[in-house]
Amino acid sequence: MNIKKGRVHKYNRDNIDTDVIIPGPYLKIHDPKELASHAMEGIDPGFHTTVTPGDFLLCGGNFGCGSSREHAPIALSTLGIRAILAPSFARIFYRNAVDGGYLLPIEIERSTLEQIDDGNMIDIDFENYRIINLDKNGESYTIKPLSDMIIKIVEAGGLLYYSDDEKGFAS
Amino acid sequence: MTITEKILARASGKSVVSPDEVVFGNVDNVMMHDVSGPGVIKILTEWEKKGNKFDRVWDPDKVWISEDHFVPASDRISAENVALLSRWAKKFEIRRHFKYGLGQYGICHTLSHEEGLVLPGQLYVGGDSHTNTTGATGAFATGLGHTDIAYVLMKGKIWFKVPHTLLFKLHGKKPAYIMAKDMILHIIADIGIEGANYKSMQFTGNIVKEMCMEERLTLTNMSTEAGAKSGIIEPDSVTYDYINTRTTSNYSPIHGDDNAQYLDVYDYEIDKLEPTVAKPFSPANISTARELESIEIDKAYIGSCTGAKLEDLRMSARLLEGKKVKVRTEVLPAAQSIYFKALKEGLIEIFMQAGAVVGPPTCGACCGAHMGVLAKDEVCISTTNRNFPGRMGHVDSKTYLASPLVVAASALKGRITDPRDLEN
Numbered sequence: 073m074n075i076k077k078g079r080v081h082k083y084n085r086d087n088i089d090t091d092v093i094i095p096g097p098y099l100k101i102h103d104p105k106e107l108a109s110h111a112m113e114g115i116d117p118g119f120h121t122t123v124t125p126g127d128f129l130l131c132g133g134n135f136g137c138g139s140s141r142e143h144a145p146i147a148l149s150t151l152g153i154r155a156i157l158a159p160s161f162a163r164i165f166y167r168n169a170v171d172g173g174y175l176l177p178i179e180i181e182r183s184t185l186e187q188i189d190d191g192n193m194i195d196i197d198f199e200n201y202r203i204i205n206l207d208k209n210g211e212s213y214t215i216k217p218l219s220d221m222i223i224k225i226v227e228a229g230g231l232l233y234y235s236d237d238e239k240g241f242a243s
Numbered sequence: 244m245t246i247t248e249k250i251l252a253r254a255s256g257k258s259v260v261s262p263d264e265v266v267f268g269n270v271d272n273v274m275m276h277d278v279s280g281p282g283v284i285k286i287l288t289e290w291e292k293k294g295n296k297f298d299r300v301w302d303p304d305k306v307w308i309s310e311d312h313f314v315p316a317s318d319r320i321s322a323e324n325v326a327l328l329s330r331w332a333k334k335f336e337i338r339r340h341f342k343y344g345l346g347q348y349g350i351c352h353t354l355s356h357e358e359g360l361v362l363p364g365q366l367y368v369g370g371d372s373h374t375n376t377t378g379a380t381g382a383f384a385t386g387l388g389h390t391d392i393a394y395v396l397m398k399g400k401i402w403f404k405v406p407h408t409l410l411f412k413l414h415g416k417k418p419a420y421i422m423a424k425d426m427i428l429h430i431i432a433d434i435g436i437e438g439a440n441y442k443s444m445q446f447t448g449n450i451v452k453e454m455c456m457e458e459r460l461t462l463t464n465m466s467t468e469a470g471a472k473s474g475i476i477e478p479d480s481v482t483y484d485y486i487n488t489r490t491t492s493n494y495s496p497i498h499g500d501d502n503a504q505y506l507d508v509y510d511y512e513i514d515k516l517e518p519t520v521a522k523p524f525s526p527a528n529i530s531t532a533r534e535l536e537s538i539e540i541d542k543a544y545i546g547s548c549t550g551a552k553l554e555d556l557r558m559s560a561r562l563l564e565g566k567k568v569k570v571r572t573e574v575l576p577a578a579q580s581i582y583f584k585a586l587k588e589g590l591i592e593i594f595m596q597a598g599a600v601v602g603p604p605t606c607g608a609c610c611g612a613h614m615g616v617l618a619k620d621e622v623c624i625s626t627t628n629r630n631f632p633g634r635m636g637h638v639d640s641k642t643y644l645a646s647p648l649v650v651a652a653s654a655l656k657g658r659i660t661d662p663r664d665l666e667n
C-alpha cells in the first residue's frame with residue numbers, strides 16, 4: 073500500500089456526519105479544490121490550512137454518517153488526507169471512499185482513540201495490521217484487517233479502474 | 244431467506260445467498276438527481292479524459308433523473324448543474340427525466356413511488372442516501388455515491404455485501420394522533436444511529452399491515468437515520484393497489500421464506516406511544532412532545548420526502564383547518580402531483596387560510612440549501628428526517644423532528660405542542 077507515514081489530525085467525537093465534513097450549501101460545487109477548502113467546515117473552518125498531503129484523520133465512531141454525498145471523501149482526499157482512522161464508518165461513506173479510490177477507511181480499536189494524540193506522527197504497517205506511533209517510542213495499536221479487494225480498488229484509483237479480471241469475488 | 248436475500252439472489256443469478264456474501268447484482272432501476280447527477284457526470288468525464296470511452300448507458304430505460312435539491316435554481320451554479328444534467332440526459336436518451344416546471348416533478352424518493360417507477364421485487368439504486376425510502380414497495384432500495392452510480396451506468400450491475408436483516412414487529416392498536424414518524428423516531432432512539440449500520444431494517448406487524456403506503460414510506464425513509472443499508476416492507480394488497488393505480492408495468496414480487504433468519508427481532512407495542520419529537524442534534528435524541536412544551540419555535544416546516552406526502556398534508560391540514568398559525572409556516576408538497584391532489588382536496592386553501600406559505604416541491608430547506616434556511620439561533624420544528632448541526636441552515640440553528648400532526652399543532656401555538664393538547 074502506498075500510504076507513508078503522516079501526521080494525525082484528531083477530532084475525538086462520534087458521528088462526524090457529512091453535513092460537518094462538507095455542508096449542504098456546497099453540494100452544488102463539483103470542483104475538488106474548492107470542496108477541499110470547505111472540508112470539515114462544520115467543526116473546524118480552518119482545517120484545510122493545516123493539512124499536509126499524506127496526513128491522517130483520527131475520529132470517533134460512525135464517521136461519515138448522513139448523506140451519500142461523494143463530495144465528502146473528495147474534499148478530504150483533495151486536501152491530501154490518505155486515510156481515516158476510526159472505530160467504525162457509516163456505510164455509504166466507506167463505499168464512496170473506496171470505490172472512488174479517494175482514501176482508505178481504517179477501522180481501529182476504540183481505545184486507540186485515547187492513545188494517539190493530535191499531531192502525532194504515525195506509520196501504518198499493513199502487513200501486520202498495526203499503527204506505529206513514532207512520537208511515542210514506537211508504541212503500536214492494532215487495526216482491523218482490510219480485505220485485499222478494498223486495498224486493490226483504492227490502489228487502482230477506484231472501482232472504474234479496477235480491472236474486471238481481478239474481480240475474483242464477482243459472480 | 245429473507246425478502247432482501249431473495250431479491251439479491253435473484254438479481255445476481257443465484258439460488259441462495261447468505262449475509263456477508265459479496266454478490267454482483269443486476270440493477271433494475273437507477274436514479275440520480277441534480278446533486279448526484281453532475282457528480283456522476285464528472286466521474287464519467289474524468290474516465291474519458293484518461294483515454295477510456297463512454298458513449299452509451301447500459302440501458303437508458305432503466306435510468307431516471309429528478310431535479311429536486313436546487314430547484315427552482317437557487318443561483319447560477321445550481322442553474323448550470325440542472326442545465327448540465329439536461330444536456331447529458333438528452334445525449335444519452337434518458338426519457339424518464341422529471342424536470343422542474345414541465346409537468347410532473349418532485350423529490351426523487353417521492354417520484355419513485357408516486358409515479359410507480361420502482362416495483363416490488365426490484366433491485367433499485369439511487370444517488371441519494373434516502374433511497375432506502377422506496378423499500379416500502381417491496382424492492383431492495385439503497386443509496387450509492389457517484390462512482391458507484393457511474394459504474395452502474397456503464398455495466399448495469401454493482402457489488403453488494405448481502406446485509407443481515409433486523410426485523411421490527413409493530414403490534415397493538417394505534418392511539419389517536421400517532422403516526423409512523425413517532426414510531427420510527429422511537430426505533431432509532433432505541434437502536435441508535437449506528438444501530439442498523441450495514442444492515443437491512445424490515446418492518447412488519449399488524450400496525451404496519453394496517454398502514455397506508457405513505458405511512459409505510461416514513462418508516463423506510465428514516466431507516467437511513469439508523470445507518471441501515473436498506474429498509475423494506477413485504478408487499479401486500481396495500482402495495483399492489485397503490486402500484487397498480489400508477490403503472491401498467493409487469494412485476495414479479497418477492498416474499499421472504501417462513502424460516503428466514505433474522506439477526507435480531509424487535510417487538511414494539513404501539514398502544515402507549517406518545518407524540519414524539521427528536522431534539523437537536525440527532526434523530527435518536529427523543530422526548531415526548533409534552534416534555535418540550537416550553538420550547539418556543541420560529542418556524543414550522545412541512546416538507547421533504549419524509550413528511551410532505553399527500554397523507555402528511557392531510558394530517559396537518561386536519562389540525563390547521565379554520566385556525567391561524569402563530570409562527571412562520573412553510574408547506575412544500577413533495578411532488579407536483581401531490582400539490583395538485585392537495586389543491587383538489589382543498590388542503591392548499593386550508594394552509595393558506597391558516598396563514599402558511601405554500602411553495603413548490605424542492606429539497607431546498609430540508610438540506611439547508613435555499614428556499615427558507617434558518618438563521619443563527621432560530622428554532623424550527625420540521626417533518627423532515629435530519630437535525631444535525633447546520634442541517635437546515637446556520638450551524639447554531641436548531642431543528643426538532645416530528646410528525647406532521649405535531650408540527651401543525653406546534654405551528655398553531657408557536658411552541659412545541661402535543662396535538663392532544665390543542666384544545667387547552
Ligand code: SF4
Nearest residue numbers: 350547548606609610
Ligand atoms: S427532501 Fe431532504 S431528505 Fe429528502 S431527498 Fe431532499 S434533501 Fe434528502
